[in-house]
Amino acid sequence: MESVLREIRSDLRLSMNGVIATSMREKGLHYRMNFGVDIPKIKEIAKRYESGSTLAEVLWKEDVREMKILATMLYPSASLTKESADRWVMAISNQEIREQACRNLFQEVAFADELVNDWTKNEDEKIRTTGYWLFARLCIIRSVVVTRIEINQLLGDAVNDLKSESLLLCQSALNALKFYGRISQDKAENVLKKVASFENSGNLQEKEMLDQLLFEFGYAD
Numbered sequence: 001m002e003s004v005l006r007e008i009r010s011d012l013r014l015s016m017n018g019v020i021a022t023s024m025r026e027k028g029l030h031y032r033m034n035f036g037v038d039i040p041k042i043k044e045i046a047k048r049y050e051s052g053s054t055l056a057e058v059l060w061k062e063d064v065r066e067m068k069i070l071a072t073m074l075y076p077s078a079s080l081t082k083e084s085a086d087r088w089v090m091a092i093s094n095q096e097i098r099e100q101a102c103r104n105l106f107q108e109v110a111f112a113d114e115l116v117n118d119w120t121k122n123e124d125e126k127i128r129t130t131g132y133w134l135f136a137r138l139c140i141i142r143s144v145v146v147t148r149i150e151i152n153q154l155l156g157d158a159v160n161d162l163k164s165e166s167l168l169l170c171q172s173a174l175n176a177l178k179f180y181g182r183i184s185q186d187k188a189e190n191v192l193k194k195v196a197s198f199e200n201s202g203n204l205q206e207k208e209m210l211d212q213l214l215f216e217f218g219y220a221d
Contacts, residue, residue, distance in 0.1 A: 032063035077108035113148040132172040139179035188217040
């Protein structure tokens with residue numbers, strides 16, 4: 001294991017981009033180590049190594065941006081348990097890692113619907129944010145597990161979170177509604193029914209969310 005980690009560290013050093021790493025730090029993305037390697041290059045590096053849950057778990061625990069992303073690429077989805085997914089979601093600290101974990105791993109597991117159902121109800125805003133993002137990913141890829149998700153509950157929770165002071169949570173909830181509505185006209189109309197009360201709202205944020213959804217589904221004036 002240690003020899004594999006040394007090889008990965010060497011690959012990352014050789015691919016390091018100091019400009020990107022500095023830019024990320026300036027934007028508030030802090031890690032113990034950030035090599036600034038872009039996603040296509042990280043994917044290329046991942047192909048050099050055999051996937052496995054043990055290696056992925058070791059990489060995930062490292063406070064190194066690229067190692068965390070590699071972990072999401074190298075964890076065999078068939079080996080991931082719900083307990084492990086619940087543990088991983090609590091360690092997600094920023095949107096980039098959230099997107100990579102959802103795209104590379106969480107959307108591929110057979111119990112992705114359970115993750116969405118549980119995470120979007122969680123009191124922790126960061127976990128709810130991940131739940132919405134995972135739901136959006138499942139809608140994007142038209143996963144069959146979408147049909148097993150508690151849609152009315154999720155849509156209601158997402159509408160409530162459109163009012164959140166957290167920009168990231170609000171945007172993730174909005175994306176969940178948008179991508180669900182893109183699946184079909186019926187689903188778009190269902191979403192719009194959930195936010196119908198926003199039309200007469202005196203809250204500017206609610207009005208803006210409604211306008212964005214109307215535009216998204218082709219109902220804007």
